[in-house]
Amino acid sequence: MRRRTSVVAALAVTVPLLAAPAASAATPGCDTKPVQAALKALGSVGASGMSLTVRSPRCGVLNNGVGLADLRTGRKVVGNEHSRIASNTKTWVATVVLQLVGESRLGLDDTVDRHLPGLIRTERYDGRRITIRQLLQHTSGLPDYLEAPFWEDETAHRWDHIEPLLTVEQALTLPPPRDKPFSYSNTNYNLAGLIVAKITGHGIGTEIEQRIIKPLGLRDTYWPGDRTTLPEPDLRSYVKRSGKLLDRTEWNTSGADASGALVSTGADVTTFWSALMSGKLLAPAQLAEMKRTVPDPTVRGARYGLGTERYEPTPGLVTWGHSGFMETGHKLRNAVTEDGQRAVTLLIGSEEFKEAKVDSALRALIRDLR
Numbered sequence: 001m002r003r004r005t006s007v008v009a010a011l012a013v014t015v016p017l018l019a020a021p022a023a024s025a026a027t028p029g030c031d032t033k034p035v036q037a038a039l040k041a042l043g044s045v046g047a048s049g050m051s052l053t054v055r056s057p058r059c060g061v062l063n064n065g066v067g068l069a070d071l072r073t074g075r076k077v078v079g080n081e082h083s084r085i086a087s088n089t090k091t092w093v094a095t096v097v098l099q100l101v102g103e104s105r106l107g108l109d110d111t112v113d114r115h116l117p118g119l120i121r122t123e124r125y126d127g128r129r130i131t132i133r134q135l136l137q138h139t140s141g142l143p144d145y146l147e148a149p150f151w152e153d154e155t156a157h158r159w160d161h162i163e164p165l166l167t168v169e170q171a172l173t174l175p176p177p178r179d180k181p182f183s184y185s186n187t188n189y190n191l192a193g194l195i196v197a198k199i200t201g202h203g204i205g206t207e208i209e210q211r212i213i214k215p216l217g218l219r220d221t222y223w224p225g226d227r228t229t230l231p232e233p234d235l236r237s238y239v240k241r242s243g244k245l246l247d248r249t250e251w252n253t254s255g256a257d258a259s260g261a262l263v264s265t266g267a268d269v270t271t272f273w274s275a276l277m278s279g280k281l282l283a284p285a286q287l288a289e290m291k292r293t294v295p296d297p298t299v300r301g302a303r304y305g306l307g308t309e310r311y312e313p314t315p316g317l318v319t320w321g322h323s324g325f326m327e328t329g330h331k332l333r334n335a336v337t338e339d340g341q342r343a344v345t346l347l348i349g350s351e352e353f354k355e356a357k358v359d360s361a362l363r364a365l366i367r368d369l370r
Contacts, residue, residue, distance in 0.1 A: 030059035034368035041361040042066045042346075047353035048238050049077040053266030055274055055343040056369045063267060069349065070236045072247070081235035082220060082265055083347040084253065086324025088332050089262040090189050094136050094307025095276060096207045097192055098286040105199055108133040108289060108306075115195045122172050132195065135188040136306040137294060144185040145171040154327060161226050162255030164190040182294055182304060186259035189307075193258025204258045216275055221264040228252050230263060237329035239351040248328045260324060266345040269334060277320060278340030291320075311335070313363035325351075333358060335366040342369045 035054055042050050049067035063079025100106050112120055112135070113127035120127030125142060134140040148170035150157070167190050177183035193204035200207055205223030213221050220231070228250045236249045253261050264272075275281050282290065293303035293310050303310040308320050313335070321334040329351040336343035344366050346358070 027058060027060050030056075030062075031370060032059070032062070034365050034370075035059075035062060035064060037368075038361045038365040039064055039066055041357065041364075045354040045357045045361075047348055047350040047358075049081075049235060049349045051077050051079050051081050051083065051235055051266045051347040053079060053270045053343075053345045054365065054369055055270050055341075057341055058370050061267060061270065067349075069233060071238065071245070072236075075233070077235065077349075078233075079266060080220075081233050081347065082230045082263055083235040083332070083349070084230070084237075084251075084260075084326045084328055084330040085262050085264045085269060085332050085347070086256075086260045086326040086330060087186075088269060088322045088324045088334065089256075089258065089260045091276070091307040091322045092208050092212060092262060092272065093189055093192055093196075093204060093258045094290060095281055096196055096204065096211055097132065097136060098282050098290060098306065099211055100196065100199060101289070102283050102286050106132065106195070108136075112191060112195070115198050116191075119168070119194075120172065124176060125172055132192065133289075133306070135192045135195075137182075137304060138184050138188055139181045139294060140185070140188050141176055141180065141183065142185050142187045142191075143171050143174040143177050143183075145174075145187045145190070147171075147174055157252075157255070158327075159228065159252050160255075161252060164193055164255070164257040167255055167257070168194070179297065182296055184296075184298060184304075186256070189259040190257050196258075205261070208262070212272065212281065216271055216280075218264070218268040218271060221262065221268045221272075224253060224261055224263050226252055226254055235330070235347055235349045237326070237349045237351070239329040251326075251328045253326065253328075256326070260326060266347050269332075269345045269347075270336075270343045273321070273334060273336040273345070274340040274343050276340070277336050277338060311363075314367050317367060319366055333362050335362055337366070342366060344369070 043066045049069045052064045055061045065077025065079045069075045069077045069081050109131050111128050112130045130140045145167040171187040196204045238245050239248050290306045293305045296302040296304040309322050311319050318338050319335040324332040331348040333346040
């Protein structure tokens with residue numbers, strides 16, 4: 001759900017570096033040197049384990065791993081692990097919304113009140129003045145429900161079922177965010193999910209399954225609902241509290257809903273993003289809307305579209321993606337070129353690691369991958 005981009009202290013965990021795949025695993029003409037360089041760099045960032053998936057015209061799809069997927073058993077990461085993808089979910093939700101726009105079932109400039117009449121009517125917030133576009137682009141002016149007192153104890157509601165409507169109601173009690181016009185807020189996407197449900201008669205998870213998961217043949221992506229465990233093999237996730245390393249993998253993430261509930265693998269996330277950027281999921285007009293960006297002042301040089309983050313890792317090279325962080329400790333980084341031909345997905349099982357070094361390795365890899 002929540003994005004965190006600051007560099008934090010590394011975990012006091014020593015993890016081994018796994019070798020890159022054998023040459024026979026790659027297609028003829030594939031140069032795995034950039035992948036091996038990335039794996040070497042990632043092996044020294046202090047994370048418990050990372051799953052790395054890359055896609056390129058010459059190499060096809062390669063799955064790799066560094067470190068351990070499970071510190072208790074010593075199981076190594078090999079690249080096929082299931083993980084919570086957190087705020088990367090927002091791009092999947094935005095894709096569903098834009099498909100509905102293409103079907104003329106809603107408009108990006110429709111107000112929230114048009115579809116959820118009366119839901120947002122307070123002294124501070126008015127759904128008659130907030131559009132769906134603003135929800136998807138985090139320019140609605142709505143605060144993040146995670147700032148509500150309800151969430152101050154990070155584990156108090158670990159096993160609870162939380163309705164997305166409750167998270168919206170929590171946000172409406174909070175003062176407006178200080179950052180304007182762009183202010184990243186998970187409330188925006190839980191509202192978008194409620195609008196999708198109102199229009200289609202199905203929850204956002206069902207719409208993602210019918211519109212994205214099944215058409216793309218994604219076998220390892222699912223909407224968890226109240227399920228607290230991950231399918232095997234899983235990427236265990238760890239946080240450090242009071243000097244102790246805690247396994248937080250099991251969690252009821254129902255409250256995250258459209259802002260971050262999806263579970264997937266590196267391969268499935270890579271397939272989704274490649275399909276999205278190559279025009280397989282959205283018509284040209286809707287994809288162009290997704291790529292209309294505003295400055296994101298929280299990340300240097302970043303811009304935010306409709307559920308997408310735009311970066312230029314090197315001059316002239318534009319990449320898209322969406323980072324994510326979950327209460328469990330799971331994190332995600334990804335990047336895909338504008339044509340969808342080159343993509344990198346990194347699933348991380350640690351809350352704390354050298355984030356700047358990870359981002360540097362990802363930038364170099366998407367630049368050099370062929």
